[in-house]
Structures are given as C-alpha cells and as structure tokens.
Amino acid sequence: MREKSTTLYIGPQHPGITGNMMVKLQVEGDTIVKAETHVGYLHRGFEKLMERRNWLQSFTIVCRICVPEPDPNEENYSRAVEEIEGREVPERAKYIRVMTLELARIATYLLWYGGQSGSAGLLTMGQWSVGDRNYILDLFEDLTGGRVYHMYIWPGGVRRDLPEGFKEKALRTMDYLEKRLDDYDKLLFENSIFQKRAKGVGIIDKNKAIEWGVVGPPLRGCGIQSDVRKDDPYEVYDKLDFEVPAMEGGDVWTRALVRRFEIRQSINLVRQVLDKMPGGEYYNKIPNPHKWTIPAGDAFVKTESARGEFGYYMVSDGGNKPRRVHVKGPAYVHGITLLENLLVGENVADVSFIMNSLGTCPPEIER
Amino acid sequence: MAFFDLKGLLSPITGLKQFGKKPHTIMFPDVAEHASDRYRGLHFNKLDDCIGCGNCSTICMNEAIDMIEIEGVEGKKGDSGLRPRVDNGRCCWCALCVEVCPTGSLSLTKDYIFVTPDADDFLWTPGVDNKENGEQIISFHSDKETSLSDYNRIPMRELDGSERIKSFAEAVLGYNEEEARKEAARCISCGLCTESCPDHMHIPEYINAIARGNDEDALRIIYDNNPLPEMCGKVCTRRCEDVCAMTHRGDAIAIRWLKRYATETAENAEITRQIVNPEIKEANGKKISIIGAGPSGLTAGYYLALRGFDVTIYEAKANAGGMTFYGIPKYRLPAESLEKQVSYMQSIGVKINFNTRVGKDIDFKELYNNSDAVFMGVGFEKPWTLGITGEDLEGSLQAVTYLDVINGGGEMEIGNKVVVIGGGNVAIDAARVARRKGADVTIVYRRRVEDMPADWEEIEGAEDEGVHIMPQGIPLEIIGDKNGKVIKLKFARSEMIPDPDGGRPRPKQIEGSEDIMEVTSVIGAIGQEGDYSFIPDDMKDQIKIERGRFVVNEDKQTTLPRLFAGGDSANRTADAISAIADGFRAVKAIEKMLIK
Amino acid sequence: MYNDKESQKIVDIIQNYARKHSLFILAYGTGCGAIEIPPTMTSRYDAERFGIRGAATPRQADVLLITGYLATKSLKRVIKVYEQMQDPKYVIGFGSCTINGGMYWDSYNTINVLDKYIPVDVNINGCMPRPEAVIAGFVKLQKQIQEGKADGWDKYKKNLDYYKENQKKIITNWVMPDFNW
Amino acid sequence: MSENNLHNEQKLLNLLEKKFILKGGSVRRERRVEVKVEPKEIVPVLLYAKENSGYTAFTHMSCVDWIEDGEFEVVYILWHPEEKINFFVKTRVSRDNGTLPNIDFIWRQANTYEREIREMFGIQFEGLVGREEFILEDWEHMPPMRRDFDTAKFVEKTYFYRPGREDAKDVREYVQERTDEELPDFAKKYSRD
Structure with missing residues (x-):
C-alpha cells in the first residue's frame, strides 16, 4: 500500500545541510519520491x-566564492587573466601555487571528514x-x-615569497597529518x-x-579516472608524480575512499613541490593597478578543486575591468541536477549524508 | 556484511588512546592571542611618513578608507594633510591598500580582536587609535620590492655625450608613444603635485589623458593654464616632480617629459590651434600693454587675448621668449619650438612689437596712461659680478651675456680653456655651450656637487659631455697678462662647515690651499638682477621696489593699481613656470578689475 | 521586610549568571563566517569550555549567529528564525558585512547594516573573524549578559514597528505574521 | 606548438565546416576549439558534437552582455573526455526579446544554466521547463546581470549605509581647494583613473 505523500522542507536552517540551502522533498513514509533544490540564500552577485x-x-x-576552499578560485582567476593578457608566471610561483592548492585540498578534505562523519552521528571524528x-x-597564515x-x-605569480622556516614547518605538519x-x-x-x-547509498x-556532468571525487568514485590535473595540466602538475585514485561503485562509500586516498596523494605532492621548488622570482609584477588594462579576449580555465572541476569563463573588452567573469563550481551540477536525482528512492535520514558525500557548497552554486 | 562486525566495533575504540594525551586546545583568552608574522590584522599608519595621497582610499574596492583631517597633522607641499581612516565595517583585510601605499607608511598589524556592542565604533584611524603599540606589532607590510607601485621611471633616450657636443641639436629625444603611455600609467593620480606647481597645472588630469591614449585631450588640459607647455615640457624646473608620491621610494613620474610628449602631438601652431580649439571672447574694448615678451608677458598676453582684451606686447629684442630664448641654450630648447608657441599666440590675436624698448623707443608713462592696465614682465637682465679683482680684464665675462650672444645667433671668442663660476642652471648652460664651441670647460663651485642648485640631469649631462666640475673651489683673483687679457685664475679650496642656524652648510676657505690654473676666459654665473631704469623718476615713488623686486600683492598688482608685474622681477623663485603663474594670476586680476 | 527591587536585583544576578554560562548557539550557516565556527567548536579552540554549544532548532537556542552578509532571501528566514527563538535571545554579528556591508556593500542582493533589521548585541570585527576573535565576542556577550546590557530582544519588542518597517522595505512579499510566534 | 600536434582540434573544425554553416571557427590553442554559429544551428551542432564526435561532457554555459552591440553572446563549452579538448560554441542573440533553443534534452544539467541565464539576463529558452525563480526571490527589477542594471544605485536606494563617514574628503579636491586651481569641466573625467 502506498503511504501518504508529504512535503518536507530541509533547510535553509537545518544542522544537516551543508551550508545555506534548501531541499524540498516529497516523501512517502521515509522514502523520497521527489527532490528539489532551492538555492539563492547566499547570492551576492559576485559576477556583477x-x-x-x-x-x-x-x-x-x-576567494569568497567558495568558502571552504578559496584557493582554486584565486588560481582560476589569476590563470584566466594571465591567459588573456599573455603574462608569464615565474617557475617558482608555479610551484608555490601548486603547494597552496594542495594544502587547500587537504584542509578541505579534513573539513569534509568532519561533515561526512558528523552527518552519520560520529562526532568524535570531526573533533579530530x-x-x-x-x-x-x-x-596558510604563515604563508599568506x-x-x-x-x-x-x-x-x-604569488603575493609573497615563502617565509623563513616554512619548508620545515610544512614538512613537519605533513608528517603529523600522515600519522593522523x-x-x-x-x-x-x-x-x-x-x-x-555508506555502502550502497x-x-x-x-x-x-x-x-550528467559529474566531476571530481564523485566521478572518480564511479571508477572513472578523471582529473583536471592530468587531463588539462596547469602550473607544474605535469612535472609532478601523483596518481588519481578511482574506485568502482559510485556510492557514498567509494566517494569517501577516493578522498581518503587523495589526501595521501596531496601530502606527497606537497612534499615533492617543497623538494623541487626552484629559486628565483615569485612574482611578475603588474603595472600600476589603477591603470592596468587587459587586451580584449576570453578564456576558460579549469582547476581541480577538492570537490571537482572549478571553471572560470572570463571575458575582457580591453578595459581596466573584467567584462564578465562566470564561475562554474562543481556544486553547480552536484548540488542541483545530480542531487535531485540521487535522492529519489533514498531514505530521508540519508539526505545530509549524501549531500556531504557530493560536497555540495551552495555559495559556489549561486555566487 | 555480517551483523556482528568485531573489527568495525573495536577499531573506533582505539580512539580512546588519545585520552591520556595533552590537549592541543589553545586556551584563549587565558593565553594571549597568536598571530603569524604576516598576519593581516587591523591597520597601522605611520602618520609622519604618510603623505595623504589617498591611494589606499582609491584602491579599496569596498570604499572602506576615508581621507580625513586629523588633529596635529598639517598639510604642506607634497602632503595633503589628510590621513586615512578605515571603516572596519567595510574592510576585508585584503591589504591592497598596503601594497599600493607609495611611502610604505600603511601596514597591517597582528592585532585583530575588535569586539564591541556598538556597531558605530568601527571607524578606526590607523596610527591614532593604536598610537601606543601599533608600531611594535606591524606584521603585513610592503617594501619597495613587494609594493605594487611602479617606482622605476622609463628612461629618457638622449643623444650620447660625445655626439651632443658636436652640435646644438636637441640633446633629449623625447618619449615615443609607447614609452609615454607606460610612464603615464605609473601615476597614481593623487594630485599632490598640483600644489607645488606655481601655476597649479592640472597634472593628474593630463597624465591620465595620456595614459588613456587621448593625447589631444591632454594638450587641451595643459593649455587651460599654461600657454607655453612645450617650453615647460623641455626646460621646466619641475617642482611637481620633487613632491611626487613616487619619490619617497623611487623616481618621480616624468611629469615634464610627459608634458613634452603631449605638446609634441601638435607639430605646428595651426594644429595646436585646431586641437586646443580656443574659445575667444568678443572684444571688450579694453587695452592692455605688456612690457617684455618673456614667459610671464606671453602668458598674460595669451589669456587676456582669449578673454577679449586688446593686447600689445613690447619686446626690446628681436625674438620673443625672454630668458627662455636668450638664456637657455638651443640644445635644450630649440628656437623653432618657441616660435611655434609664439606664433600660435599671435594667431589668436596677441600683438607683439619687437625691437621696442620701453623707456627708449616708447615712453613708459605714455604707455601707462594710454592703457587700461599694464603688465610688466621685464625679468632680470643685469648679471651680478663676482666681486673679485681682475673682472674688467678681457676674457672675463658674464654667462648671461655669453648665452645672449650665442642664442641670438652671434659668436664670441672665449678661447679653449674656460672656467665657469657658479652652480646653477645658467652656469651649466654656459659650460655646455662653451663645450660645444670646442673649449675645455671647468665649473668651479664653492659648495659640493650635491649642493648645486642646477638640475641633476643637467649636471649629469654636462659631465657626460666632458665638462669638468670642481666643487668646493673659491675663485680669488683673475690674473691678466700685460695686454689686459685673462691668463690665469687664482682660487682656493673650501671645506663645508655646518650652519649654526640650521641652514645649508657654508663653504669656508681652507688656509694655504690657494692654487692657480691657466685659463683663456672666466665666465661668471652667480646670478642676475633687474634693470628698472625705464621707469621715470617721478613714478618711482609710487612703484615700490624692495630687494630688487617689485612689491606685488597676491594678484600681482604693484603699488600702482593699474600696473601689474610678474616673472623674475616680481617673484623670488625666478623660474619660467613661476613667471607663467604670475602672468596667469595677473590676467584673472585684470579681468576682475576691468570687467566684473 | 525586604525591598522588592533589591530582591529582584539578586534574582537577576543569579539568572544572568546562569544564562551566560549556557549559551546554545543556533547552527545556521548564514554567510561565509560559518566556516570558522567548526574550528571554534572543535578541539583546537574548544568553545565548549565556555558552555557554548550548538542547538539544532531555534526554539532551543539562545544565540543567533549572523555569520556574515545576509542575502535578502536569507534575511527573510533569519527574521523568521529570530522571532521563533525564545526570550532572552541574543544576536552576534560576524565580520564587516553585518556592520556596514563589507565586501558586498554594493551588491544588489545583500543587506548592509544588520542592526536596522534585527537588534545586534555584539559585533565581531574581521573578514573572517578568527576563532580567537569569535571567542572574544562570546566572552563579551557573556559580560554583557551578566551586566544585563544584552537587551536586544527587549529592544526588538519595544521597537517592533521600526524593525518591521525596515524589514518590509526589502522583503516585498511578506507572508508571515508580525511577531506572534 | 606545431600544427601537427593540433591534429585532433583541427579535425573537429573540418568536420563541422563541412556539415554546418559556421560564422567563424578557429583552433584557439592546444585543447581549445571555437566555432561561432547562428542560434538556430545551436542544437544541431551540439547534438553532432555529442553524438558523433565524442564531446559527451557539458562543462559550462555562459552569457556575456555586449550592450554596445545590442546583443548577448551565449557560450556553450563542451569537453571531450578522451581527446581532452574544450569545444566552445558561441552564438549571439538580440538583447531585446532574444530567444534561444532549449538544450536540456541533450544534457539535463543545462537546465540549471538556462534557468540562471533566464533569470540573470532575461533570455528566454524555448520550451524550458523549470521553476521561474532560481536564485533571486521576488525580484521585480531588471535582470541584474544586464550591464545597464546599476547595482550601486540600486543599493543606495534600497539598503542603508551606516552614518558617521560624512567628513571624508577627496584628496584631489582638497588640495585644489587649498590652491586656487580651477579645474575645467572637460578635464574632470580624467581626475581619477
């Protein structure tokens, strides 16, 4: 017998929701029959x-576009500007950028650990x-x-060179984290x-x-080895040695495992970068910022963030301001069309669990 | 999976091993807050280093920084007297303000805790609100290398020194378009320079026009209060560059060269006229006479003509330009350049009577009575003498006289071993001209090289051309042969002793250092004074003259109401741009007096 | 026998003391500032030392954290949430955005001055405020509570018309009742 | 990068040139191909790229307001997962009442992009099904991403600014006041950059 259909609103004020968004659910008993994502609670009009x-x-x-992991945004923005303008970036800056991005990836995954386990009721994990x-x-504080x-x-390039003693401190931190x-x-x-x-959910x-446009750990969790760092290498990723873990399954469990392996890859990448980093300039200085103009043109650049491919479409009309910067975060697809489909047939209790595994981040959906 | 999964049950329990460990909790507020050496916290501003340029305020996209007047800070040239105040309800701690601060006075500190129940408290004046401890906890700052300001001037292309001395061709080649755009792009548009320019030219505006690629607008803006920009673009004393915000850490914007670049877009007077497109008012029937076609006289003439006055300039010599024509050598300011600007003025209705000396060819009193107003830009014609023995010998002469002859197209025999005495631009000019005439030239100056009032570019240029500079040398006597011709110069060396009143150090002769060098001529260049013999004696009582200069009020009005004066004979700064400013001011006053 | 005012004072002191040591914050990630809440609440900074911990629902919460800018769409929900909370309730404004607009001062979709819409008891400066600053904010709030100065909730009731007028200027489609929760 | 290495990029362009009427096409650089088409060609080109050329991933869709030309430029960006090539398809529609074909039957996530562009720019997509409101709520004004929407002016009208900052001075004007400089009106636009 079919149970009575009820509408449930989860969010925007709900402890299980990642960020500030709302999922409108049609449930029969505990089973979701229809899901609809509502966003816009964090819309700031960055592009305007x-x-x-x-x-x-x-x-x-x-960097404010995605709060948990701001660096891919900075990277994308800078790289798009450099591509349109044709500005060279010193080799050292590229290494520092990769290091920053990988540190950010680790930090994001550590936060994800907290969210993913917290939504399963395992609160100690998040404390750690x-x-x-x-x-x-x-x-980051020392560096930036x-x-x-x-x-x-x-x-x-980057804004400042590495501070004194940074390499040792970073390596110590990496050792500590690896043990943890x-x-x-x-x-x-x-x-x-x-x-x-997690299994089978x-x-x-x-x-x-x-x-469907799935990217990042959810895609690799389906067993597809896809990573912008390998597919469309930027900075110095083609000179570094790392693997892209992928696992068959496509459920929350494999997505979690993929992240678990990636954290180790990132720790290794940070070590490699610190080891191989050349000396020299870290910044190719721009002219007086008030009068800095960029030739007309457009660029689309991608960066692999912790949640997947982060893209920037940038258009310059030759003036001193961007004509258009359009940000495409991974959550744009994950949080809406993918989530709406995945939730159908699942249990209400698993909503925040699945959201966390996809890494939905509303600020990058609505910007 | 089995219902009873022992490993899955026991593994998490191993977490208990953390129990005995020391917590890594930071027990704030029991322990003091921590911040890294680069932390971007609240602002701090070194009030004494800050020049109030407002660059921090303009770069802030949050409009978080206001420039306000604060107690105890007075404005002066090169310092607006305003200081930044940060609205912490806007600030996002991006520290772009720090990165663009041209002086490096603004930084961020390690202090970041600012908690208050009243949201109106968040206006924070850095350097005032954290006067006590701010300086000790500076964390994020920018130095010359990290700063986003561009401190390096685009170098000016010049003829090589050995090439220069072969002719009177212009030594400085001028910026090309690309160089000019780049140099103009360095400007941060603070506008502090306008105050130190005697003429208050609209410097940021025309530089921005150049930076945006609109040279014609730049020329139009320049002509708004300076009708001799090409001359200024080549030889101005550029007080503006002394106070440029960039000088605090690097080279000033090449304001003079940029002006020169803008004026060179118009190749002749006709094109200038088309670009500037002057708006000439209907004739108002008032008649103005101007004595002297120097910079001040020409300026007054130009703007009076624009305002509809009937203007006649009386010039004693054959060329207009005054000292800028007769005093400045042609390799710095070619005659054609001046002619172009003067003919542009004539094209809008300024009449110039050449070879008409007031006091000789035309009576001053008559002129005064027939005009609605008279402007005098008579300048300093009479050189000062050195005051040492032997000055009346043949071969001892004055720099202005020498330059006058050469610039007027004449020749003067000075021999092949020349000593120039003095350290100003005139001395350098005379030395470089003599060098071009093939002489071996030595400049003798009482003080050190760094004390020379001449432009450093001129000094360097002279050295490049092979002019010797003998600093700390005091001429004592010019010795002649029996024909009354100069053959030797007796001089002594000097040492610098500090001035007890705090002025610049004074030279003092070192006993027993006297020496003699062989010379063919000695050129004195230690200054000039005015020659006011054209004023009839009965009017001299009414026109007050003090220390060789006309006494004028702010409007450049002398003690005789319809008589105005400007230029060297009325101001103490004695340069072309001040003369232009005087002329411009007098025009406003004359207009006010006669029209409004 | 004894002065009523005096005894009320003693009761207040005891009440305030109890209140300040048990602040339940509403877990509502309103802006970017929400990212510094997990570090504050977890082992490194451990805000539970102060009796601060999360509450899932407005009804159980004492403190509403406005962690940054508020989009107009959020503002509507925040007001709803605030009105659902029980007295006494406190609001902490995080960062520049709540004070005078911050980065988003010229954005068409975010409000600039939070205390025009709901009363704010303590403002914390920063973009983001660090966990230390957040804790300093809580300590300040505790002090305010002890001194009886954190009376935003009272102000809201007394100046309801003023707040409602400002709120309705932005929220054009007002479908909820005016403060009768 | 020599021509040979751009073989895959060139291949797609040649195919498309044969099959469709392109308004322009170029290999921008390694891994970037770009074509410009009329709006009515959008669906055939995208379908062809997806079904026949292996551009199975829909990466991005964006819109640029060229207010000077009175047109919106809509860009579709596809990705070839094997050959690793980004493919840009650009088209232009009129700013007033511009309509584009709906492509969410090719890639369903395009639905989200289209809803956003409809809301932010006001471009209509024929047959687009989806809630009218996406990000904004109760928005009664011009679509905000249009360039003629002035957000600063809107904010001044709608929201508050905290008082207390009225004593701020403009350095340029302040120094001007101290001297007797009179800035002519035509020069004022150059005062700040």
Whole structure:
C-alpha cells in the first residue's frame, strides 16, 4: 500500500545541510519520491560586482566564492587573466601555487571528514580532523597572512615569497597529518556504523556520470579516472608524480575512499613541490593597478578543486575591468541536477549524508 | 556484511588512546592571542611618513578608507594633510591598500580582536587609535620590492655625450608613444603635485589623458593654464616632480617629459590651434600693454587675448621668449619650438612689437596712461659680478651675456680653456655651450656637487659631455697678462662647515690651499638682477621696489593699481613656470578689475 | 521586610549568571563566517569550555549567529528564525558585512547594516573573524549578559514597528505574521 | 606548438565546416576549439558534437552582455573526455526579446544554466521547463546581470549605509581647494583613473 505523500522542507536552517540551502522533498513514509533544490540564500552577485572592480580589485573578492576552499578560485582567476593578457608566471610561483592548492585540498578534505562523519552521528571524528585542519590553516597564515581567505595567488605569480622556516614547518605538519590519517581510518573507515551507512547509498550510474556532468571525487568514485590535473595540466602538475585514485561503485562509500586516498596523494605532492621548488622570482609584477588594462579576449580555465572541476569563463573588452567573469563550481551540477536525482528512492535520514558525500557548497552554486 | 562486525566495533575504540594525551586546545583568552608574522590584522599608519595621497582610499574596492583631517597633522607641499581612516565595517583585510601605499607608511598589524556592542565604533584611524603599540606589532607590510607601485621611471633616450657636443641639436629625444603611455600609467593620480606647481597645472588630469591614449585631450588640459607647455615640457624646473608620491621610494613620474610628449602631438601652431580649439571672447574694448615678451608677458598676453582684451606686447629684442630664448641654450630648447608657441599666440590675436624698448623707443608713462592696465614682465637682465679683482680684464665675462650672444645667433671668442663660476642652471648652460664651441670647460663651485642648485640631469649631462666640475673651489683673483687679457685664475679650496642656524652648510676657505690654473676666459654665473631704469623718476615713488623686486600683492598688482608685474622681477623663485603663474594670476586680476 | 527591587536585583544576578554560562548557539550557516565556527567548536579552540554549544532548532537556542552578509532571501528566514527563538535571545554579528556591508556593500542582493533589521548585541570585527576573535565576542556577550546590557530582544519588542518597517522595505512579499510566534 | 600536434582540434573544425554553416571557427590553442554559429544551428551542432564526435561532457554555459552591440553572446563549452579538448560554441542573440533553443534534452544539467541565464539576463529558452525563480526571490527589477542594471544605485536606494563617514574628503579636491586651481569641466573625467 502506498503511504501518504508529504512535503518536507530541509533547510535553509537545518544542522544537516551543508551550508545555506534548501531541499524540498516529497516523501512517502521515509522514502523520497521527489527532490528539489532551492538555492539563492547566499547570492551576492559576485559576477556583477566584478564588473565594477578593476582587475586587481576583483582578485580579492574571488576567494569568497567558495568558502571552504578559496584557493582554486584565486588560481582560476589569476590563470584566466594571465591567459588573456599573455603574462608569464615565474617557475617558482608555479610551484608555490601548486603547494597552496594542495594544502587547500587537504584542509578541505579534513573539513569534509568532519561533515561526512558528523552527518552519520560520529562526532568524535570531526573533533579530530577539524582540529587538525587548524595546523594547515596555521601554515596558510604563515604563508599568506590569512587563515581562511588567503588572497595570495594573484595575476603574475604569488603575493609573497615563502617565509623563513616554512619548508620545515610544512614538512613537519605533513608528517603529523600522515600519522593522523591512520587514526582517522580506525575511527571512520573501519567503523561498522559508517560502513553500514555508506555502502550502497546514493549510487551514481557510471555510464551516465560524464554526461550528467559529474566531476571530481564523485566521478572518480564511479571508477572513472578523471582529473583536471592530468587531463588539462596547469602550473607544474605535469612535472609532478601523483596518481588519481578511482574506485568502482559510485556510492557514498567509494566517494569517501577516493578522498581518503587523495589526501595521501596531496601530502606527497606537497612534499615533492617543497623538494623541487626552484629559486628565483615569485612574482611578475603588474603595472600600476589603477591603470592596468587587459587586451580584449576570453578564456576558460579549469582547476581541480577538492570537490571537482572549478571553471572560470572570463571575458575582457580591453578595459581596466573584467567584462564578465562566470564561475562554474562543481556544486553547480552536484548540488542541483545530480542531487535531485540521487535522492529519489533514498531514505530521508540519508539526505545530509549524501549531500556531504557530493560536497555540495551552495555559495559556489549561486555566487 | 555480517551483523556482528568485531573489527568495525573495536577499531573506533582505539580512539580512546588519545585520552591520556595533552590537549592541543589553545586556551584563549587565558593565553594571549597568536598571530603569524604576516598576519593581516587591523591597520597601522605611520602618520609622519604618510603623505595623504589617498591611494589606499582609491584602491579599496569596498570604499572602506576615508581621507580625513586629523588633529596635529598639517598639510604642506607634497602632503595633503589628510590621513586615512578605515571603516572596519567595510574592510576585508585584503591589504591592497598596503601594497599600493607609495611611502610604505600603511601596514597591517597582528592585532585583530575588535569586539564591541556598538556597531558605530568601527571607524578606526590607523596610527591614532593604536598610537601606543601599533608600531611594535606591524606584521603585513610592503617594501619597495613587494609594493605594487611602479617606482622605476622609463628612461629618457638622449643623444650620447660625445655626439651632443658636436652640435646644438636637441640633446633629449623625447618619449615615443609607447614609452609615454607606460610612464603615464605609473601615476597614481593623487594630485599632490598640483600644489607645488606655481601655476597649479592640472597634472593628474593630463597624465591620465595620456595614459588613456587621448593625447589631444591632454594638450587641451595643459593649455587651460599654461600657454607655453612645450617650453615647460623641455626646460621646466619641475617642482611637481620633487613632491611626487613616487619619490619617497623611487623616481618621480616624468611629469615634464610627459608634458613634452603631449605638446609634441601638435607639430605646428595651426594644429595646436585646431586641437586646443580656443574659445575667444568678443572684444571688450579694453587695452592692455605688456612690457617684455618673456614667459610671464606671453602668458598674460595669451589669456587676456582669449578673454577679449586688446593686447600689445613690447619686446626690446628681436625674438620673443625672454630668458627662455636668450638664456637657455638651443640644445635644450630649440628656437623653432618657441616660435611655434609664439606664433600660435599671435594667431589668436596677441600683438607683439619687437625691437621696442620701453623707456627708449616708447615712453613708459605714455604707455601707462594710454592703457587700461599694464603688465610688466621685464625679468632680470643685469648679471651680478663676482666681486673679485681682475673682472674688467678681457676674457672675463658674464654667462648671461655669453648665452645672449650665442642664442641670438652671434659668436664670441672665449678661447679653449674656460672656467665657469657658479652652480646653477645658467652656469651649466654656459659650460655646455662653451663645450660645444670646442673649449675645455671647468665649473668651479664653492659648495659640493650635491649642493648645486642646477638640475641633476643637467649636471649629469654636462659631465657626460666632458665638462669638468670642481666643487668646493673659491675663485680669488683673475690674473691678466700685460695686454689686459685673462691668463690665469687664482682660487682656493673650501671645506663645508655646518650652519649654526640650521641652514645649508657654508663653504669656508681652507688656509694655504690657494692654487692657480691657466685659463683663456672666466665666465661668471652667480646670478642676475633687474634693470628698472625705464621707469621715470617721478613714478618711482609710487612703484615700490624692495630687494630688487617689485612689491606685488597676491594678484600681482604693484603699488600702482593699474600696473601689474610678474616673472623674475616680481617673484623670488625666478623660474619660467613661476613667471607663467604670475602672468596667469595677473590676467584673472585684470579681468576682475576691468570687467566684473 | 525586604525591598522588592533589591530582591529582584539578586534574582537577576543569579539568572544572568546562569544564562551566560549556557549559551546554545543556533547552527545556521548564514554567510561565509560559518566556516570558522567548526574550528571554534572543535578541539583546537574548544568553545565548549565556555558552555557554548550548538542547538539544532531555534526554539532551543539562545544565540543567533549572523555569520556574515545576509542575502535578502536569507534575511527573510533569519527574521523568521529570530522571532521563533525564545526570550532572552541574543544576536552576534560576524565580520564587516553585518556592520556596514563589507565586501558586498554594493551588491544588489545583500543587506548592509544588520542592526536596522534585527537588534545586534555584539559585533565581531574581521573578514573572517578568527576563532580567537569569535571567542572574544562570546566572552563579551557573556559580560554583557551578566551586566544585563544584552537587551536586544527587549529592544526588538519595544521597537517592533521600526524593525518591521525596515524589514518590509526589502522583503516585498511578506507572508508571515508580525511577531506572534 | 606545431600544427601537427593540433591534429585532433583541427579535425573537429573540418568536420563541422563541412556539415554546418559556421560564422567563424578557429583552433584557439592546444585543447581549445571555437566555432561561432547562428542560434538556430545551436542544437544541431551540439547534438553532432555529442553524438558523433565524442564531446559527451557539458562543462559550462555562459552569457556575456555586449550592450554596445545590442546583443548577448551565449557560450556553450563542451569537453571531450578522451581527446581532452574544450569545444566552445558561441552564438549571439538580440538583447531585446532574444530567444534561444532549449538544450536540456541533450544534457539535463543545462537546465540549471538556462534557468540562471533566464533569470540573470532575461533570455528566454524555448520550451524550458523549470521553476521561474532560481536564485533571486521576488525580484521585480531588471535582470541584474544586464550591464545597464546599476547595482550601486540600486543599493543606495534600497539598503542603508551606516552614518558617521560624512567628513571624508577627496584628496584631489582638497588640495585644489587649498590652491586656487580651477579645474575645467572637460578635464574632470580624467581626475581619477
């Protein structure tokens, strides 16, 4: 017998929702029959604001587009500007950028650990990983002067050179984190509660994944080795040695495992970068920012963020302000069309669990 | 999966091993807050280093920075007297303001805790609100390397020194378009320079016009209050560049060269007229006489003509330009350049009577009575003498006289071993001209090279051309042969002793350092004074003259109401741009007096 | 026998003391500032030392954190949430955006001055405020509560017309009742 | 980069040139191909790229307001997962009442992009099904991403600014006041950059 259909609103004020968004569910009993994502609670009109700011001023606001991981935005913005303008970036800056991006990836995954386990009721995990994430934020603070918003990667290179003693501190942090990952495994991946919650939930169809626009860990969780760092290499990723983990399955569990392996890859990447980093300039100075103009043209650049491919479409009309900067975050697809489909047939209790596994981040959907 | 999963049950329990460990919790507020050496916290501003250029305010996309007057800070030339105040309800700690601060006075500190129940408290004046501890906790700052301001001037292309001395061809080649755009793009448009320009030219505006690629607008803006821009573009003393915000850490914007670039877009007077497109008012029937076609006289003539006055300039010599024609050598300011500007003025209705000396060819009193107003830009014609023995010998002469003859197209025999005495631009000019005439030239100056009032570019140029500079040398006597011709110069060396009143150090002769060098001529260049013999004696009582200059009020009005004066004979700064400013001011006053 | 005012004072002191040591914050990630809440609440900074912890629903919460800018769409929900909370309730404004617009001062979709719409008891400066600053904000709030100065909720009731007028200027489609939760 | 290495990029362009009427096409650089088409060609070109050429991934869709030309430029960006090539399809529609074909039957996530462009620019997509409101709520004004929508003016009208900053001075004007400089009106536009 069919149960009575009810409408449930989850969010925007709901502790299980990642960020500030709302999912409107049609449920029969505990089973979801229809899901609809509502966004716009965090819309700030970045793209409009950038039309009013000059090329340098816009750089400071792009990092706010995605709060948990601001660096891919800075990277994208800078690289798009450099591509249109034809500005060279010194080799050292490229290495520093890669290091920043990888540190940001680790930090994001540590935050994800907290969110994913928290939505399964395992609160200790979050206490550990989010607490340990602070050590990476400390590194960022030493490097860039800011904990969350770094505003560090800018057109032409990076803002400041590595501070004294940074390499040693970063390596120490990496060693510490690598040791901690074993603890996390015991607490989360070997935990039967997590395994039972995660396996077989929120399955993405491998054959449809690319067509649906799935990117990042969810796509690799379907067994497809796709990573912008390999497919369309930027900065110095083609000179570094790393693997792209992928696992068949497509459920929350494989997505979690992919992230678990990637964290180790990132730690290795940071070590490699610190080891191979050449000396020299770290910044190709831009002219007086008030009068800095970029020749007309457009560019589409992509960066692999912790949640997947982050794209920027930028158009310049030859003036001192961007004509158009259009941001495409991974959550744009994950949080709306993919989530709406994945939730159908699932249990209401798994909504935030699945959302966390997709890494939906509303600020990058609506910007 | 089995219902009872032992490993999955026990593994998490191993987490308990953390139990005995020391927590990594930071016990704030029991322990002091921590911030890294680069942390971007609240602002701090070194009030004494800050020049109030407002660059921080313009780069801030949040409009978080206001420039306000604060107690205890006075404005002066090169310092607006305003200081930044940050609205922390807007600031996003991006520190772009720090990166673009041209002086490096603004930085961010390690202090970041600012909690208050009243949201109106968040206006923060850096350097005032954290006066006590701000300086000790500076964290994010920018130095010359990291700063986003561009401190390096685009170098000016010049003829090589050995090439220059072969002719009177212009030594400085001028910026080409690309160089000019680049140089103009360095400007941060603070506008502090306008105050130190005697003529208050609209410097940021025309530089921005050049930066945006609109040279014609630049010329139009320049002509708004300077009718001799090409001359200024080549030889101005450029006080503006002394106070440029960029000088605090690097080279000033090449304001003079940019002006020169803008004026060169118009190749002749006709094109200038088309670009500037002057608006000439209907004739108002008032008659103005101007004595002297120097910079001040020409300026007054030009703007009076624009305002509809009937203007006649009386010039004693055959060419217009005054000292800029007769005093400045042609390799710095070619005659054609001046002619172009003067003919443009004539094209809008300025009449110039050449070879008409007031006091000789035309009576001053008559002129005064027949005009509605008279402007005098008579300048300093009479050179000062050195005041040492032997000055009346043949071969001892004055720089202005020498330059006058050469610039007028004449020749003067000075021999092949020349000593120029003095350290100003005139001395350098005379030396470089003599060098071009093939002489071996030595400049003798009482003080050190760094004390020379001449432009550093001129000094360097002279050295490049092979002019010797003997600093700290005091001429004592010019010695002649029996024919009354100069053969030797007796001089002594000097040492610098500090001035007890705090002025610049004074030279003092070193006992026993006297020496003699062989010379063929000695050129004195230590200054000039005015020659006011054209004024009839009965009027001299009414026109007050003090220390060789006419006494004028702010409107350049002398003690005789319808008589105005400007230029060297009325101001102390004695340069072309001040003369232009005087002329411009007098025009406004004359208009006010006669029309409004 | 004893002065009523005096005894009321003693009761207030005890009440305020109890209130300040048990602040339940509403987990509502309103702006970017929400990203510094997890570090504040977890092991490194451990805000639970102060009796601060999360509450899932407005009814159980004492403190509403406005962690940054508010889009107009969010503002409507925030007001709803605020009105659902029980007295006494406190609001902490995070960062520049709540004070005078911050980065988004010229954005068409975010409000600039938060205390025009709901009363704010403590403002924390920063973009983002660091966990230390967040804790400093909480400590300040506790002090305010102890001194009886954190009376935003009272102000809201007394000046309801003023707040409603400002709110309705922005929220054109007002479908909820005026403060009768 | 020599011509030979751009073989895959060139291949697609040649195919498309044979089959469709293009308004322009070029290999921008390695991994970037771009074509310009009329709006009515959008669906055939995209379908062809997806079904026949292996451009199965729909990466991005964006819109640029060229207010000077009175046109919107809509860009579709596809991705070839094997050959690793980005393919840009650009088309232009009129700013007033411009309509484009709906492509969410080819890639369903395009539905989201189209809804956003409809809301932010006001371009209509024929047959687009989806809630009218996406990001904005109760928006009664001009679509905000149009360039003629002045957000600063809108904010001044709608929201508040905190008082207390009225004593701010403009450095240029302040220095001007101290001297007797009179800036002519035509020069004022150059005062700040």
